Amino acid sequence: MMTAFKSRALPTITNEVAIACIGLYCMAVVMGYGRFLFTATLPDIMVQLSLSTTIAGWLASINYIGYFIGALIAMFVPQRSTWQAMMLWTIVSVVTTMLLVVPDMSLNVWYVIRLLAGIASGVAMILSSSFVIQSLSPARRSVLSAVHYAGIGVGISASAILTWWLLVLGYHFDVIWLVAGLSSLPLLWLLWAIKPKDPYLADSNHPSPRLSIYQTYLSFKQALYEAIAGHYKAIALLSASYVLAGFGYITSATFLPVMAAQRLTMQTYAGLIIWLVVGIFATLSNPLWGALAKRIGEIKTLMGLTVLQALGMCLPIWFDGAVGLYGNAAILGLTFVGMVSMTLTLIKNINPAYSNLLMGLATLAYALGQFLGPLVTVALAGEDGNFNAGLLVAAIGLIIGLILLLLFRRQSTTTA
Template sequence: MAKVAPHSLIPTITNQTLIAWIGLYCLAVVMGYGRFLFTATLPDIMSELSLSTTIAGWLASINYMGYFIGSLIAMFVPHRLTWRALMLGTLLSIVTTLLLFIPNMPLSLWYIIRLLAGIASGIGMILGSSYVIQNFSINKRSLLSTVHYAGIGVGISASAILTWWLLSLDLHFDSIWLVAGLSSLPLLLLLYAIRPNSEISAADKAKKQPSIKQTYVNFKHSLYEALIGQTKAISLLSLSYVLAGFGYITSATFLPVMAVQQLPTQTHAGLLIWLVVGVFAMLSNPLWGALAKRIGEIKTLMGLTLLQALGMFVPLWFEGAVGLYVNAAILGATFVGIVSMTLNIIKNMNPAYSNLLIGLATLAYAVGQFLGPLVTVALAGAKDNFDAGLLVAGVGLILSLILIVLFKRQLLVRSG
């Protein structure tokens, strides 16, 4: 139901299902547009601006560096300020999307905008998930969380459809980013509608805020408490997550570019392939959740990591459409599942510090994502051949799988 708050023209939404759909919309904006619309529009951006693959790779990596920074910021946001920080992060995401409509921007501004967009994505992903999921009751949390996280796949699909539609009208990336930004504006009203029920209390306002030094001391203490007795296990899982971020990002950044290279006779082949990624990301996550209930999250994570590794090798075994479409389907079907399984596993290792552990894991993933495009473009060479990048990505995912196996053994040793 919805009720009107005093002195407010915007109703307060308390219905859990509606909140889950607002969370879906939030992830579609801050992740689907803020991060992955770049992938959908990259071939047109490179063509219109005459960008090299190296510059495209750096633009991708600078966004992932921003994601790292945003994740770090989110870890230090006090719980009582979660919603306000989420609003600011979402606003920043929408503004940076709209800014790419400005014509003839120097490349330096592109780097700054993509860095800020990454920061907004990191804040929106962590704080959006934290704030939205805390509104779910225990008995509905599993189902409604699936709806919320489907927003990543919805955003990817929307980025492909939007790009396809506007390119078919002979418009280019600037118009695409403008429409994406405008279609994101209603999210601000919806997030305002799920604001906390009460304002910050006078007692909270009167509290003296800790200094930067004290904040750092508090963080060190919390980190020690979160890791105590399980440092090795958490380190293994975090390192595997670095490699997971490194492994998937080659396809997640350059798949449409590869399609344009290998399928020149198919109109908008890159966008159709990117749409496949989004559709499989939307539909697969509930399946992995059901599988995890049967065989456990760690075994499910191992299976997903192996499947994603095989997906990176498929374009090397089968050139052309078959390899690319299979890679797209496997990428979409696995990467959201890997994220959700890893975050669930690590937060359950010490529930009292779940936000801190999720933040650490997200930082690890961001490191892998930052390094991935740089390694890929370095290996691509002057001919822009992505085969070596896919090979290294697949090997990285196999190493990630080995670390997950070692992580599982470490848990058995601790429990035994």
């Protein structure tokens, strides 16, 4: 009876569309909430906690340091342990989201929570992508992987709507984070339902070998060598361009609602409306770029997105009012998820046998750019909080990244 009850309570999900949708939900939680809900709630956080722009920038950057560490951790996760690590760090992401409801926490505790949230986002984003994509048949992979990555845009949209709704009701960031965490709990059950049936892992008579830290290091070193052997220049160029992609988009992705609050003072909740625009365009964009990539290839699509995003960074400089900010929001949403998915696809395809490791390596590069971006932006903003210089530097970084992509394309063609 107990066995029958467990089988009914915990069904196994194997349908590919369902797995892709669960992947979407996972991305919405670990990225949309774990990372980008901070952007939506930042103006309220700054008011309620009397934070300066500099402290807000450091809170953003500490999260990106965590994302960097998370990407590093993901590189050490063997393929056979992908689901287990994904489950663990998704739980951490949900818990750290709900912890921000605790009142009167010191700034140091905030730093620790945002660091852990960043680590969880980095690990869960990479491993969920690897797990979901490897679970899809080759014939449906391109379409359904776009569904999975659309979760980032869905999460951003949800963060904007949730924040807007609860602020209108008179609540503040603490309740917003609690509700976000509670709405994430069903994901844990769904992830359990797609747990792979691996007899090697499940059979206690054949446990996985326990490796020492030194043996793990040697194993990782060997795997890294095998992953990049013969592809060093291509990986280096693509990773360097990804550093600049992370640096380029993060100024808007962190401070866009703050810029809207500064400039559009006559529009109530202008920052949240603009952040919702980012989420809607991010949700709709990935299937579009996936279809384009099937026609012209990932590298050409990625180069086009890089040019478009650089243009978007310039719009708030050229147009001081709503046109510049809404244009930036629409282009940011259109481009950044596509740039993530295209880059991860390109680097994974260099050596698919080491997809976790290579995707982790790329995400390390992206996280490095995201860590530096807010610090450079707040340094350039100065006491008056003008973000135009930061936007200009972001655009220049993206153009340099485009040059690196052109070199990567030439290198890849030569190698082929």
